[in-house]
Amino acid sequence: MANGPIILWFTRDLRLRDHPALQAAARNGPxxxxxxxxxxxxxxWPLGGASKWxxxxxxxSLARDLKEKGSRLILRRGDPAAILAxxxxxxxxxxxYWSRAYEPDLIRAQEDARGALEKAGIAVKRFGGRILFEPETISTQEGSPYKVFTPFYKALLARGDPSEPLSALDTLPAPVAWPESDTLESWALEPTKPDWAGGLRATWTPGEAGARDRLAWFLDEAAADYDEMRDRPDIDGTSRMSPHLTWGEISPRQxxxxxxxxxxxxAQKGIESFLSExxxxxxxxxxxxxxxxxxxTSWREEFREFPWDENEQALRAWQCGRTGYPIVDAAMRQLYEIGWMHNRCRMITASFLIKDLLIPWQRGEEWFWDTLVDADLASNSAGWQWAAGSGADxxxxxRIFNPVKQAERFDPEGAYVREYVPELAGMPAKHIHAPWEAPSKIxxxxxxxxxETxxxxxxDHGKARKRALAAFQQIKRGN
Structure with a gap:
C-alpha cells in the first residue's frame, strides 16, 4: 500500500464502473x-453552454455515487498542474492517477501536471479506458495510422473483442481527512437568466445510472431494428448514448x-450496425x-484554399432554424431545444451550411460545440470534416444533400418537422417539406x-448546388 492517499483526477470519465485508474487507486491506498x-x-475549446449544463x-450524479461508496468528490477550479501539485x-x-486524454487541450494539461508533480516527487500513473484500443495499437502494415474507415474497422475487428469491463467497486477507501472543496453551485454551470435548459431537463438523465438505463432500453426496445430505423428522425430508434460516452459515464467496452x-x-444486423458506429x-x-x-484545419490541404462565403446573415438564419427548408429548420430547433440532433439531420444541416450556403465548416463545428450536450472534440471535428469533404475518408x-428529398425519404409523414416547426403543423405530408411549392389554398x-409565419x-437549392460545385472546381484547378 502507498504511504499516502492517491488522488484520482476525473476528466471525461465520470463513472465508477469499468474505470481502470479508479480501481488501481482503490487497490493502492485511500x-x-x-x-x-x-x-x-x-x-x-472552452465548454459550450449545453456541455456546462x-x-x-x-x-x-458522480458525487452521489461516490457518497454511496463511502467517499466524496472534491471540486477545484483553475490550472490543473498548480491544483494537483x-x-x-x-x-x-x-x-x-488519471485516464489518458486524446484532446489537445487536455493532453497539454496532463503533460503540464505530470511535469509539476514529478518535479515535486509525486508519482503519476496514466490509464486507458476512454476508447476501445489505444491509438498506437492499430496501424497499417507500414506502421502509419489509418486514414480510411473501412480498413480501420476491419483491423479493429481482427484484434478480437476488447477486454471485458472491470467489475464495480463495493467501497472506496477514504483518506483520514478530506481537503476543502468548491461547491458546484459556485461554478454557475447551469443557465438561470434566461433558463434555456427546460428541454434538456425534460429529455436527459445525465450520470452513470442514466447511461446504463438508456443502454438497457435501447438494447431491449430498438437495437434489433437499428439498421433500418437509425436514419429516421421521426422515430426514437437510436441509442442516444453519445452524451453519456462523451462524458465517460459509460465506457465503450461496456x-x-x-x-x-x-x-x-x-437482431444481428442491427447490433452490428450499432457497433460499427x-x-x-x-x-x-x-x-x-x-x-x-x-x-x-482542413485535413485535406486543397480545402484550405476553398473560396468560402462568410455570410453572417445566412449563418444566423441557419443557427436559428429560419432557412425556409423545414427539415433543416426542424433539426436546428431540435438542437437548441434538447441539445442534441439526430445523426441523419446532422448530415443534412451540415451539407446545407457548407454547400448550399458556402459557409466554412468550422463555423458549424463551433455552433454544434456550443449547443450539443454530446460536444465531443473528436467526433464533432471528424463529422464536420466528413460533411465538408475535407477530412479523412x-x-x-x-455529394450535396438535397434537403427536400432527404426529408421526403426519412421523414415521410412530416412528423419530425411538425414537432419542431409547429407553424407548419397543419401542412399535409405531400407539401410539408417544400411549402413554397404548395398551392395557395393548401x-x-x-x-x-x-x-410571415x-x-x-x-x-434556391438548385442554384446553390451549382455554385458549390463551381467553387470545388476552383480549388481542383488550383491544385
Whole structure:
C-alpha cells in the first residue's frame, strides 16, 4: 500500500464502473476523487453552454455515487498542474492517477501536471479506458495510422473483442481527512437568466445510472431494428448514448460487451450496425490523436484554399432554424431545444451550411460545440470534416444533400418537422417539406403565410448546388 492517499483526477470519465485508474487507486491506498474545472480562457475549446449544463448534472450524479461508496468528490477550479501539485502537498498524496486524454487541450494539461508533480516527487500513473484500443495499437502494415474507415474497422475487428469491463467497486477507501472543496453551485454551470435548459431537463438523465438505463432500453426496445430505423428522425430508434460516452459515464467496452449478446437472429444486423458506429467514434479519436489540428484545419490541404462565403446573415438564419427548408429548420430547433440532433439531420444541416450556403465548416463545428450536450472534440471535428469533404475518408464534396428529398425519404409523414416547426403543423405530408411549392389554398388552410409565419427559402437549392460545385472546381484547378 502507498504511504499516502492517491488522488484520482476525473476528466471525461465520470463513472465508477469499468474505470481502470479508479480501481488501481482503490487497490493502492485511500482515494481522493477530484474534478478540476480548467480556466476556460486558457483552452482552445472552452465548454459550450449545453456541455456546462450536462457537466453540472453529471458531477452531481458522480458525487452521489461516490457518497454511496463511502467517499466524496472534491471540486477545484483553475490550472490543473498548480491544483494537483498543491493538493498533493496538502494531503500528503503518494501519487496521482488519471485516464489518458486524446484532446489537445487536455493532453497539454496532463503533460503540464505530470511535469509539476514529478518535479515535486509525486508519482503519476496514466490509464486507458476512454476508447476501445489505444491509438498506437492499430496501424497499417507500414506502421502509419489509418486514414480510411473501412480498413480501420476491419483491423479493429481482427484484434478480437476488447477486454471485458472491470467489475464495480463495493467501497472506496477514504483518506483520514478530506481537503476543502468548491461547491458546484459556485461554478454557475447551469443557465438561470434566461433558463434555456427546460428541454434538456425534460429529455436527459445525465450520470452513470442514466447511461446504463438508456443502454438497457435501447438494447431491449430498438437495437434489433437499428439498421433500418437509425436514419429516421421521426422515430426514437437510436441509442442516444453519445452524451453519456462523451462524458465517460459509460465506457465503450461496456457498450460493446453489453450489446454483443444481443447480436442473434434477426437482431444481428442491427447490433452490428450499432457497433460499427461505436467504431466510427473510435476512428475519430485515433484521427484526433494523430492529427491534433483536425478541429481547426482542413485535413485535406486543397480545402484550405476553398473560396468560402462568410455570410453572417445566412449563418444566423441557419443557427436559428429560419432557412425556409423545414427539415433543416426542424433539426436546428431540435438542437437548441434538447441539445442534441439526430445523426441523419446532422448530415443534412451540415451539407446545407457548407454547400448550399458556402459557409466554412468550422463555423458549424463551433455552433454544434456550443449547443450539443454530446460536444465531443473528436467526433464533432471528424463529422464536420466528413460533411465538408475535407477530412479523412470524407464524403466527396460533390455529394450535396438535397434537403427536400432527404426529408421526403426519412421523414415521410412530416412528423419530425411538425414537432419542431409547429407553424407548419397543419401542412399535409405531400407539401410539408417544400411549402413554397404548395398551392395557395393548401397554405391558407394550414395557416401558413410564407415570408410571415414561416420564411421563404433563403437560397434556391438548385442554384446553390451549382455554385458549390463551381467553387470545388476552383480549388481542383488550383491544385
Amino acid at each position: 482515494v481522493i476523487p477530484l474534478f478540476i474545472l480548467q480556466d476556460q480562457d486558457t483552452v482552445r 450536462w457537466l453540472a448534472r453529471s458531477l452531481r 498543491a493538493l498533493a502537498q496538502e494531503t500528503g498524496a503518494a501519487a496521482v 457498450i460493446w460487451h453489453g450489446a454483443k449478446p444481443h447480436a442473434e437472429g434477426s 461505436v467504431v466510427w467514434r473510435e476512428f475519430s479519436y485515433h484521427l484526433l490523436f494523430h492529427w491534433p489540428a483536425l478541429p481547426d 470524407a464524403a466527396p464534396y460533390f 397554405l391558407r388552410d394550414a395557416g401558413v403565410h410564407l415570408g 414561416y420564411p421563404e427559402p433563403i437560397v
